[in-house]
Amino acid sequence: MKVSEEVLLENKVKLVIPASSEYVSLARLALGGLIRNFLSDEEIIEDIKIAVSEVCNSVVLQAENVDNATLDLSFSVQEEEITIDVGCTGKELELAALTPIVWSEPEERGYGLSLISALMDKVELISDDGNKTILRLRKYFPS
């Protein structure tokens, strides 16, 4: 895995977008542009994009009828890993929606969490200083 040494480590990029479905692609675009500064493995970049989209989707669906809700993303890329925090304002992230469901037959929903956990190395629920719930995703880069 080629990791660029030119770029400073531990720097954080924050992106705040309206919690609305048409902005999720912007989060993917920025995320892709950011990671590409650090590594060139397109498969890993795609995996991370899918996982982050899934979290954004969940927030967007929950925030559907909430005025001015925002989706707060924070990316920190380091030499060996990327950490992505997803939170929202205007509406508490509901933990229930992030619990996996076992479906008895193929259903239209419930694939988001399987993708997140298969594609990322670590998924944690944390709280920030303001006690806002944040979902933290982590992916280690193969060396």
Add this chain to the structure above:
Amino acid sequence: MKVSEEVLLENKVKLVIPASSEYVSLARLALGGLIRNFLSDEEIIEDIKIAVSEVCNSVVLQAENVDNATLDLSFSVQEEEITIDVGCTGKELELAALTPIVWSEPEERGYGLSLISALMDKVELISDDGNKTILRLRKYFPS
């Protein structure tokens, strides 16, 4: 000018990046992705990218030796215009650097401000609630 009607107006997108030269291209990438949701005139998109880059350049050069300085961008696209606020934390934006200079012969610097004022429709220095200096750029979309 085709302005997409599907996307909500007045929504704001915020991007915070380290005030460091390697992140300015990320600001352009996000900005381009955002504007493309609203209009398809590539020439206008390029003009705005250049102007925003110039402001970012000025912040990045001033923040060169400041630890943890960030470049704070905020984009608000509406049907007929885009407003872009650029500020920074860790270092006050110096007003002097945004004053045009008249050079007696071609010099290596000083083109930034001519480009900003030629490419944007309105350039204002404003202050936010925290009295931080913000440069506000505005571009009207031809109808």
Add this chain to the structure above:
Amino acid sequence: MDLKIAVEEKDDAMVLRLDGEVDVYTAPKLKSRLIDLVDQGKFKIVVDLEKVAFMDSSGLGVLVGGLKRVRSHDGSISLICSQENILKIFRITGLVKIFPIFDNEGQALESV
């Protein structure tokens, strides 16, 4: 990026060619095209994913929903897909067992 959907009748199947990103914003467009087809009495469907640049669970959900609808009329949905990135999400979610997936149109058309 947007999602373009072209529909073509081939043999007695309907082929939906997707071009772009299938995500939470664009998936409803795919859902309504699938519902339209079912409403028109078209139950043999092939969805061509070869030009899909990105797809997440929003796309999977819509395809599974479409499958349930056509199955209740003894229809079927086959997929054309050879892109590793897209195949991966069908594998992770076990949907490779639900959808017949082919790497070319000929086989997909034969299967429906």
Add this chain to the structure above:
Amino acid sequence: MDLKIAVEEKDDAMVLRLDGEVDVYTAPKLKSRLIDLVDQGKFKIVVDLEKVAFMDSSGLGVLVGGLKRVRSHDGSISLICSQENILKIFRITGLVKIFPIFDNEGQALESV
């Protein structure tokens, strides 16, 4: 996006072909290539901007700096550029009067 710079000797000029974005991050790379050429006694320079996807004043500053260096050795810098987006920043800043700009390599080479 990064900036690639290829250097080729043609007739008695050096042609620098830029590919990518010339911005505050990548302009120093161009600056050091120009300084290298001057240090090697190469004062006739053509810069090909046809594959430049983005350029701002960082690029202008570096080109003007290079021009000053080669001029002090009676050299010159000509540009190849037919892209409207790039020409525009030379026009706005008045640098069209300082740099000879051509839309093809042949004329640019003749001019230096």
